Amino acid sequence: xxxxxxxxxxxxxxxxxxxxxxxxxxxxxxxxxxxxxxxxxxxxxxxxxxxxxxxxxxxxxxxxxxxxxxxxxxxxxxxxxxxxxxxxxxxxxxxxxxxxxxxxxxxxxxxxxxxxxxxxxxxxxxxxxxxxxxxxxxxxxxxxxxxxxxxxxxxxxxxxxxxxxxxxxxxxxxxxxxxxxxxxxxxxxxxxxxxxxxxxxxxxxxxxxxxxxxxxxxxxxxxxxxxxxxxxxxxxxxxxxxxxxxxxxxxxxxxxxxxxxxxxxxxxxxxxxxxxxxxxxxxxxxxxxxxxxxxxxxxxxxxxxxxxxxxxxxxxxxxxxxxxxxxxxxxxxxxxxxxxxxxxxxxxxxxxxxxxxxxxxxxxxxxxxxxxxxxxxxxxxxxxxxxxxxxxxxxxxxxxxxxxxxxxxxxxxxxxxxxxxxxxxxxxxxxxxxxxxxxxxxxxxxxxxxxxxxxxxxxxxxxxxxxxxxxxxxxxxxxxxxxxxxxx
Amino acid sequence: xxxxxxxxxxxxxxxxxxxxxxxxxxxxxxxxxxxxxxxxxxxxxxxxxxxxxxxxxxxxxxxxxxxxxxxxxxxxxxxxxxxxxxxxxxxxxxxxxxxxxxxxxxxxxxxxxxxxxxxxxxxxxxxxxxxxxxxxxxxxxxxxxxxxxxxxxxxxxxxxxxxxxxxxxxxxxxxxxxxxxxxxxxxxxxxxxxxxxxxxxxxxxxxxxxxxxxxxxxxxxxxxxxxxxxxxxxxxxxxxxxxxxxxxxxxxxxxxxxxxxxxxxxxxxxxxxxxx
Numbered sequence: 187x188x189x190x191x192x193x194x195x196x197x198x199x200x201x202x203x204x205x206x207x208x209x210x211x212x213x214x215x216x217x218x219x220x221x222x223x224x225x226x227x228x229x230x231x232x233x234x235x236x237x238x239x240x241x242x243x244x245x246x247x248x249x250x251x252x253x254x255x256x257x258x259x260x261x262x263x264x265x266x267x268x269x270x271x272x273x274x275x276x277x278x279x280x281x282x283x284x285x286x287x288x289x290x291x292x293x294x295x296x297x298x299x300x301x302x303x304x305x306x307x308x309x310x311x312x313x314x315x316x317x318x319x320x321x322x323x324x325x326x327x328x329x330x331x332x333x334x335x336x337x338x339x340x341x342x343x344x345x346x347x348x349x350x351x352x353x354x355x356x357x358x359x360x361x362x363x364x365x366x367x368x369x370x371x372x373x374x375x376x377x378x379x380x381x382x383x384x385x386x387x388x389x390x391x392x393x394x395x396x397x398x399x400x401x402x403x404x405x406x407x408x409x410x411x412x413x414x415x416x417x418x419x420x421x422x423x424x425x426x427x428x429x430x431x432x433x434x435x436x437x438x439x440x441x442x443x444x445x446x447x448x449x450x451x452x453x454x455x456x457x458x459x460x461x462x463x464x465x466x467x468x469x470x471x472x473x474x475x476x477x478x479x480x481x482x483x484x485x486x487x488x489x490x491x492x493x494x495x496x497x498x499x500x501x502x503x504x505x506x507x508x509x510x511x512x513x514x515x516x517x518x519x520x521x522x523x524x525x526x527x528x529x530x531x532x533x534x535x536x537x538x539x540x541x542x543x544x545x546x547x548x549x550x551x552x553x554x555x556x557x558x559x560x561x562x563x564x565x566x567x568x569x570x571x572x573x574x575x576x577x578x579x580x581x582x583x584x585x586x587x588x589x590x591x592x593x594x595x596x597x598x599x600x601x602x603x604x605x606x607x608x609x610x611x612x613x614x615x616x617x618x619x620x621x622x623x624x625x626x627x628x629x630x631x632x633x634x635x636x637x638x639x640x641x642x643x644x645x646x647x648x649x650x651x652x653x654x655x656x657x658x659x660x661x662x663x664x665x666x667x668x669x670x671x672x673x674x
Numbered sequence: 675x676x677x678x679x680x681x682x683x684x685x686x687x688x689x690x691x692x693x694x695x696x697x698x699x700x701x702x703x704x705x706x707x708x709x710x711x712x713x714x715x716x717x718x719x720x721x722x723x724x725x726x727x728x729x730x731x732x733x734x735x736x737x738x739x740x741x742x743x744x745x746x747x748x749x750x751x752x753x754x755x756x757x758x759x760x761x762x763x764x765x766x767x768x769x770x771x772x773x774x775x776x777x778x779x780x781x782x783x784x785x786x787x788x789x790x791x792x793x794x795x796x797x798x799x800x801x802x803x804x805x806x807x808x809x810x811x812x813x814x815x816x817x818x819x820x821x822x823x824x825x826x827x828x829x830x831x832x833x834x835x836x837x838x839x840x841x842x843x844x845x846x847x848x849x850x851x852x853x854x855x856x857x858x859x860x861x862x863x864x865x866x867x868x869x870x871x872x873x874x875x876x877x878x879x880x881x882x883x884x885x886x887x888x889x890x891x892x893x894x895x896x897x898x899x900x901x902x903x904x905x906x907x908x909x910x911x912x913x914x915x916x917x918x919x920x921x922x923x924x925x926x927x928x929x930x931x932x933x934x935x936x937x938x939x940x941x942x943x944x945x946x947x948x949x950x
Contacts, residue, residue, distance in 0.1 A: 412774040460831035
């Protein structure tokens with residue numbers, strides 16, 4: 187059973203590597219060759235969209251892809267700085283700015299829906315929102331999360347009210363402003379694409395050249411400040427980059443969902459690596475892939491808005507990473523724990539058998555030999571249930587340490603006996619070391635020895651031998667003590 | 675009580691008198707330093723000169739302001755009044771001479787960087803804005819890790835290190851800075867015996883190189899063994915000087931005898947009055 191799961195685990199991991207690179211394009215390609223020009227199939231359209239062959243959608247797909255790369259990268263720092271919610275407060279605080287910018291621009295006689303103008307307004311109130319959080323936090327004793335919660339909802343509420351007011355006033359139509367809440371990627375035009383690309387590339391470059399400084403800021407602010415780094419200014423630069431990505435992402439993803447676009451790729455990438463550089467790379471790739479696939483799917487199924495699809499794709503990658511992640515995934519962790527438990531259990535069984543053999547031979551005045559041991563004796567030797575002993579016996583049998591586990595007697599194989607002697611010896615060496623060199627009472631030593639002996643390396647055993655000057659299997663220190671007590 | 679309040683309202687005459695006593699070449703001289711959190715004083719009129727080449731222990735009960743003293747010297751907490759000088763100049767001008775080992779718990783050890791990356795942070799100041807960490811910097815960092823005895827763990831992610839090893843990484847980062855004055859905040863807190871020995875060897879090593887080290891320490895039993903200079907601290911300096919002169923039963927009693935000293939009461943009363 188466990189073998190089976192292990193096998194599936196391994197194969198899934200291998201397959202998963204190919205999935206994105208191979209599976210999707212292959213399938214699409216196969217379909218595209220089959221289709222004739224009567225009615226393009228869904229796969230054919232998908233293929234054209236994915237490969238940027240469709241002009242109408244290629245702009246949208248390309249912008250979300252670039253946006254994803256940049257947001258994935260800067261999102262890592264946001265996550266590591268533990269400022270995830272700050273991004274959320276920032277994006278929600280953008281809404282009143284959009285409404286106000288519309289009012290100002292129409293009052294001045296410009297086109298109220300000019301995108302750069304609206305985004306400028308969004309930036310201003312977004313930054314005000316972040317400042318409000320900092321002011322509340324620094325001047326009162328209210329903590330970060332509460333401050334962000336307050337600012338987020340107040341600004342968003344104000345934004346909704348302003349949009350409602352704008353809609354009700356006669357004159358220029360304000361319809362479409364609310365699309366910034368959920369995003370409407372389909373409405374992007376070429377100039378929007380240029381704006382998004384320039385900002386995203388600028389953010390990418392900035393966060394890469396400030397990699398060292400941002401790492402210090404996120405890891406150890408106090409040390410950085412003691413070194414004279416302008417921690418405050420770095421913090422502002424980082425938030426400015428986040429703000430820039432948030433604002434240009436409003437149109438495509440919407441202000442409610444942009445936070446997922448920032449945080450999810452970073453959190454997913456963290457499961458695969460312990461190296462910041464790889465995490466940044468992975469996060470950017472995951473962000474880019476989410477944007478690319480999400481916008482493409484949304485372009486084909488026109489009823490689905492791009493924002494939610496992108497977030498769902500990112501979330502799928504996140505869940506996949508959480509389960510299968512190479513360095514911190516759930517499966518990986520539980521398997522290493524399981525394997526350790528198996529190893530410990532098997533070693534305990536072998537030691538128990540060896541100790542019983544030792545006792546039996548000792549009673550006859552002979553040196554320890556590989557004689558059969560009864561099942562009941564093992565059961566009595568340790569506080570194991572019969573079921574547990576049978577499971578351990580099966581494990582040991584798989585390693586060929588036991589010749590026959592079916593009957594009521596347990597017979598060790600030749601390598602099994604050697605292994606049992608080795609394990610027992612290590613255990614006793616460690617016990618004696620603890621008693622003689624670590625001043626631990628003999629009655630307490632067994633348990634401490636138990637927890638460490640399974641990880642003793644060959645080097646350490648050699649060191650112990652030299653230390654204790656012992657080459658053969660020493661007697662158990664408990665027995666020594668018992669004998670001493672009996673003599674006294 | 676009224677007398678105490680009065681002097682704190684007008685502390686200036688004292689300051690002027692004290693200033694003359696300071697020697698300009700001391701690695702660290704602290705002039706009438708007062709630090710307050712939310713109007714409540716934490717450190718009160720600290721006035722100290724640390725002589726060169728000493729291994730100095732800062733000892734006192736919990737909440738005595740030991741860490742705050744270090745942080746105030748490094749400009750990490752706002753000071754209410756006072757002046758800190760490193761070799762006769764303000765700290766801001768002498769950063770390259772000062773190394774800092776923060777408390778181990780002050781950072782998130784789950785951060786995705788290796789031990790080598792952390793040690794290299796000690797060199798960021800030399801490397802400067804926008805520049806990358808080069809091989810020569812990595813070599814310096816590796817050498818610093820070797821000095822604290824964990825060179826073989828250079829590429830290990832920091833969460834996979836034991837508490838003692840993490841502490842050594844922080845020490846190595848300070849060593850990489852190659853400073854002449856070191857501040858260490860509880861380097862002995864919750865470390866294994868091997869690490870404690872390694873740190874002590876390192877401290878003695880720094881001393882023989884003529885460097886000055888200030889260490890926040892909590893274990894009274896080892897003070898005489900480790901340090902040749904001691905600052906007994908409980909909001910104010912109870913005593914400071916060579917260990918054999920200062921580390922006496924009487925001084926210890928003054929430092930630890932009841933945490934709620936007269937000063938704490940006075941400080942509390944003061945904050946009450948100002949709030950009204």
